[in-house]
Amino acid sequence: MSRRITIVEVGPRDGLQNETAILEPIMRANLVRRLEGAGARRIEAVSFVHPKYVPQMAGAEEVMADLPHEAGRSRIGLVLNGKGYDRALGTAVDEVNVAMSATDGFGLKNQGLSVEQQVQMLADIMAGRANAEGAPGATPSLSATLSCVWGCPFDGEVSIDQVADLVGRIAELGVEEIALADTIGVGDPWAVTRKVEAARKAAPDAVLRLHFHDTRNTGLANAYAGVEAGVDVLDASVGGIGGCPFAPGATGNIATEDLVYMLERAGFETGYDLDALITTARWIGEKIGRPAPSALSRAGGWPRS
Amino acid sequence: MSRRITIVEVGPRDGLQNETAILEPIMRANLVRRLEGAGARRIEAVSFVHPKYVPQMAGAEEVMADLPHEAGRSRIGLVLNGKGYDRALGTAVDEVNVAMSATDGFGLKNQGLSVEQQVQMLADIMAGRANAEGAPGATPSLSATLSCVWGCPFDGEVSIDQVADLVGRIAELGVEEIALADTIGVGDPWAVTRKVEAARKAAPDAVLRLHFHDTRNTGLANAYAGVEAGVDVLDASVGGIGGCPFAPGATGNIATEDLVYMLERAGFETGYDLDALITTARWIGEKIGRPAPSALSRAGGWPRS
Numbered sequence: 270m271s272r273r274i275t276i277v278e279v280g281p282r283d284g285l286q287n288e289t290a291i292l293e294p295i296m297r298a299n300l301v302r303r304l305e306g307a308g309a310r311r312i313e314a315v316s317f318v319h320p321k322y323v324p325q326m327a328g329a330e331e332v333m334a335d336l337p338h339e340a341g342r343s344r345i346g347l348v349l350n351g352k353g354y355d356r357a358l359g360t361a362v363d364e365v366n367v368a369m370s371a372t373d374g375f376g377l378k379n380q381g382l383s384v385e386q387q388v389q390m391l392a393d394i395m396a397g398r399a400n401a402e403g404a405p406g407a408t409p410s411l412s413a414t415l416s417c418v419w420g421c422p423f424d425g426e427v428s429i430d431q432v433a434d435l436v437g438r439i440a441e442l443g444v445e446e447i448a449l450a451d452t453i454g455v456g457d458p459w460a461v462t463r464k465v466e467a468a469r470k471a472a473p474d475a476v477l478r479l480h481f482h483d484t485r486n487t488g489l490a491n492a493y494a495g496v497e498a499g500v501d502v503l504d505a506s507v508g509g510i511g512g513c514p515f516a517p518g519a520t521g522n523i524a525t526e527d528l529v530y531m532l533e534r535a536g537f538e539t540g541y542d543l544d545a546l547i548t549t550a551r552w553i554g555e556k557i558g559r560p561a562p563s564a565l566s567r568a569g570g571w572p573r574s
Numbered sequence: 575m576s577r578r579i580t581i582v583e584v585g586p587r588d589g590l591q592n593e594t595a596i597l598e599p600i601m602r603a604n605l606v607r608r609l610e611g612a613g614a615r616r617i618e619a620v621s622f623v624h625p626k627y628v629p630q631m632a633g634a635e636e637v638m639a640d641l642p643h644e645a646g647r648s649r650i651g652l653v654l655n656g657k658g659y660d661r662a663l664g665t666a667v668d669e670v671n672v673a674m675s676a677t678d679g680f681g682l683k684n685q686g687l688s689v690e691q692q693v694q695m696l697a698d699i700m701a702g703r704a705n706a707e708g709a710p711g712a713t714p715s716l717s718a719t720l721s722c723v724w725g726c727p728f729d730g731e732v733s734i735d736q737v738a739d740l741v742g743r744i745a746e747l748g749v750e751e752i753a754l755a756d757t758i759g760v761g762d763p764w765a766v767t768r769k770v771e772a773a774r775k776a777a778p779d780a781v782l783r784l785h786f787h788d789t790r791n792t793g794l795a796n797a798y799a800g801v802e803a804g805v806d807v808l809d810a811s812v813g814g815i816g817g818c819p820f821a822p823g824a825t826g827n828i829a830t831e832d833l834v835y836m837l838e839r840a841g842f843e844t845g846y847d848l849d850a851l852i853t854t855a856r857w858i859g860e861k862i863g864r865p866a867p868s869a870l871s872r873a874g875g876w877p878r879s
Binding site for chain 2: 420425426453454455457458459460483484485486487488489490492493494520524527530531532534535536563564565567568570571572
């Protein structure tokens with residue numbers, strides 16, 4: 270029996286959010302369905318952020334209206350604060366992912382909250398969930414993503430202690446899955462191993478998840494190091510989309526099809542159909558007006574079927 | 575004391591050989607000098623192949639005439655057979671790299687020799703060296719590169735036994751450094767670990783070297799796996815150049831600056847100056863008429879100096 274790696278598809282959110290082209294909600298729901306057709310089981314479908322700040326994510330409710338609950342599929346909504354969380358509750362999202370930052374600099378810039386204020390925000394959300402009545406299963410499950418774990422564009426280097434401390438506090442609040450994110454793509458695989466080990470020590474019962482950007486081409490090396498360190502859940506974006514093509518140096522998440530290729534070639538199970546995924550990557554490339562930057566959408570798999 | 579990784583720069587050979595643009599010998603010697611200025615100590619500078627087959631490599635003698643011996647610098651010439659080896663001896667190359675293939679399919683296509691014929695060719699070269707007179711140091715040192723170790727475009731999958739057997743035979747002939755090459759970029763890091771371990775077992779006294787192409791974005795993950803498996807010598811190409819932009823799916827070697835970034839960020843020593851390397855990558859991008867595809871030439875290092 271081979272090991273199963275769960276890939277959380279974040280193209281409709283982290284990918285599209287950072288593209289210049291703005292896609293209508295109906296097109297974003299269409300992308301979600303195509304990705305599910307290619308094997309995705311968990312998809313970050315929307316972000317409950319104010320459209321003034323991120324116009325690419327406007328109309329989250331419309332996207333979700335097009336995606337009623339379906340067995341075996343989980344659509345995730347990103348929230349940056351309690352207001353976003355309340356919006357998410359009004360939709361059919363199956364999961365909520367709460368954005369946190371390992372640094373004050375990024376937290377203040379990204380969501381107007383210092384690290385302490387973010388922890389308080391999360392505590393308030395968790396308290397509200399504990400008090401909420403309602404049918405079991407009616408409340409979406411919840412995870413948190415800690416950004417800038419391997420470096421912050423404003424505060425610089427981020428220490429292992431800083432990360433371990435925050436992971437521990439997030440877990441203590443009852444969050445069952447915690448994602449560590451290399452938001453600006455500066456991590457190296459040796460540092461991935463060290464921070465994963467520290468996070469596991471700090472939150473031995475939490476599920477760890479990893480989120481890499483391929484800005485400096487270390488994304489798949491980091492993913493490999495994470496899998497070797499025992500992590501079973503990884504974020505990736507179809508086509509490797511994201512990162513404004515007009516912002517020098519910005520790049521997207523690791524590409525789902527590149528990650529699937531690496532894992533499946535090594536004998537892991539991902540549940541994806543590589544050819545269908547490549548087709549979807551090329552399709553979204555047409556929609557955003559530039560070829561998807563992934564390697565597999567250009568080179569194809571191997572051995573060829 | 576941090577661990578030292580030696581990077582063999584192959585841009586002037588494996589990179590330029592696969593670009594559409596053809597650079598004059600004087601420009602290729604210029605590239606070698608710029609790379610040496612950025613810290614390269616070993617450079618595959620030329621290929622002694624017939625210009626009818628690879629016009630990009632025409633004038634190897636002229637390139638080398640521009641690069642007289644210099645202490646602490648090693649310029650390597652690739653040879654595909656005894657004729658190429660004899661040409662190399664007439665120049666100032668410090669090292670000769672003999673191309674071998676793990677498969678008949680690639681060997682016949684690339685150099686008109688089956689695996690058995692290649693081994694005989696190498697044996698003849700080694701016998702000639704043993705018989706040669708001359709001042710010590712007058713004969714260039716010699717290494718061999720075994721291509722298609724992780725897969726062949728003609729013969730398909732390549733087994734561990736196939737690789738181990740050939741590595742053992744090459745070592746028995748007296749070759750002190752053996753490179754394992756993922757010529758078409760299909761390897762995954764788990765398979766890198768396995769084949770490196772098998773090669774070491776087959777040739778415990780040889781220096782192992784790794785050569786990766788980034789065709790499916792696994793190049794740096796494979797490099798990381800190789801370093802973790804104890805390999806201290808890796809090939810890379812400035813800018814990640816190579817791979818004809820008009821041949822769908824073809825891509826170059828892993829980019830020297832991407833590899834340097836990953837290694838130096840993790841605390842290894844490479845001897846390279848990352849900024850000078852990025853400058854050189856952008857320069858060669860102008861010369862070949864397309865931006866160098868490396869991540870670092872676009873994103874820059876981090877933390878920024």
